[in-house]
Amino acid sequence: METLAIACPARLAEQRHKQQGDRMMKTRKVKEEQRNLLKELCGTDSALYDYLSRNLYETPMTAISKKDLDTLTQEGEQTGNFGPAVDKAIFENAQNSGEEEKYMSIVQNLAARAIEAAEKEKSNLQEQGITDRATSLDHRIKLQTFLKERAKDILSVSTEFYAEKLLELGEGAEKKERELTKSRAETQEQILAKRKESGRKGRKLELRKMGRKERKEAKKQDKLEALAAEQRKAVREQDRQTAKDEGLKIEEQEKKERNVRREKRMGT
Secondary structure, three states: OHHHHHHHHHHHHHHHHHHHHHHHHHHHHHHHHHHHHHHHHHOOOHHHHHHHHHHOOOOHHHHOOOOOHHHHHHHHHHHOOOHHHHHHHHHHHHHOOOOHHHHHHHHHHHHHHHHHHHHHHHHHHHHOOOHHHHHHHHHHHHHHHHHHHOHHHHHHHHHHHHHHHHHHHHHHHHHHHHHHHHHHHHHHHHHHHHHHHHHHHHHHHHHHOOOHHHHHHHHHHHHHHHHHHHHHHHHHHHHHHHHHHHHHHHHHHHHHHHHHHHHHHHOO
16 A cells, blocks of 8 residues: 555556646647748748748637737837737738738838837837847848738738638637547546446346245336346447547548648649
8 A cells, every 4th residue: 555655646647747748749739830830831931931931820710819900019019019900910811812002002111110119119218228138129120021021922922821810729629629528528438437337236236135936027127127228238339430430530521621731832
């Protein structure tokens, strides 16, 4: 017992460490896939890739503000930070096909406002003799100038990037739901098995109290019920296997479709 008491925490710690390692590996894999996708979309345009790799989101539905664009723009005018508004505009553009000109104008306008705000702040800091902070604003102005000048390219690539990400997120959500359904079915099967074992013990006690003729009839009925239970179990197992096979087919089809989209992006 002492050995068990010592070993259990160790095993739990080992499991937590493994789970943490698995999560880190998954995160690295996701980031690598994101980089690869952007590289495919940007091609040899390293400046565009450098900008977008810092300003697009793996999970836009949760990462980008739920506030409307007008509200975010007003907040930007108050704080000088138009980043959330730009993120919103880029994502909205990806969701509204045919409105590229509208959103390009919005993004360029936001970039111009951000440049004006940064230059004003820089001028005020220089007047106060705070040159180190003033210099750091040059980088912000450079990025906003790039955004303003390359708005069309930024929106074009962002649209394809977010379209792919939303497809993948949808696939991931469906897979998670399938895994959850599988886990529930397995848990239910374990519960039924425990109930069966508990019922078997109780039934033995009942049979001992019966007369010979009554016991014989009861055992006969028990065999019929056991057979019916096995048949129901077989049906559940078949349903689980069918769900598993369907899940694998879906994942294989999704993989093929991803490869087709990738080949299309690569022009092959």
